[in-house]
Amino acid sequence: MVRLDTGNIDWKKLIASIVICQLVGILGSIFTAPAIPTWYASLEKPFFVPPSWTFSVVWTILYLLMGIALYLIWKKGWEKRDVRTAIGIFGIQLFLNFLWSLLFFGFQSPLLGLIEIIFLWIAIVATIWLFYKISRAAGLLLIPYLIWVSFAALLNYNIFILNPQMTDH
Secondary structure (H helix, E strand, O other): OOOOOHHHOOHHHHHHHHHHHHHHHHHHHHHHHHHHHHHHHHOOOOOOOOOHHHHHHHHHHHHHHHHHHHHHHHOOOOOOHHHHHHHHHHHHHHHHHHHHHHHHHHOOOHHHHHHHHHHHHHHHHHHHHHHHHHOHHHHHHOHHHHHHHHHHHHHHHHHHHHOHHHHHO
């Protein structure tokens, strides 16, 4: 049985880490939410697209896992160069995560979303690698995120292919 040592938790860092990641999701939803019932609803989508409600549930969980992973790295000590580097790359992937929502939903461009999600995927892999070297748990917590973004990239690609009229965006 695994016992959690709650006495060793820096609650301010943990809460800040989770809030930072959730805020990225909230900021992205500014572009996503209005586009779902309008533009996104009008697109041809592949047969394997999940119901729209699943995205908000999955993303909320993924941002929580990302926040916990960030905390596990941050608590290792900001003074350590590898920690600062890992958090820097994490910050880049978090920005790219937000940028995808802006490009795909805000600009209504499956093409720009597709190009951008490749960079996001690479940044996630780099983050996992750097986090894993510092904290195995932190790296592993990001695996579901990589899997989901891989699936999102597949969806994005199929939406791009099924909606050739969108290539002029």
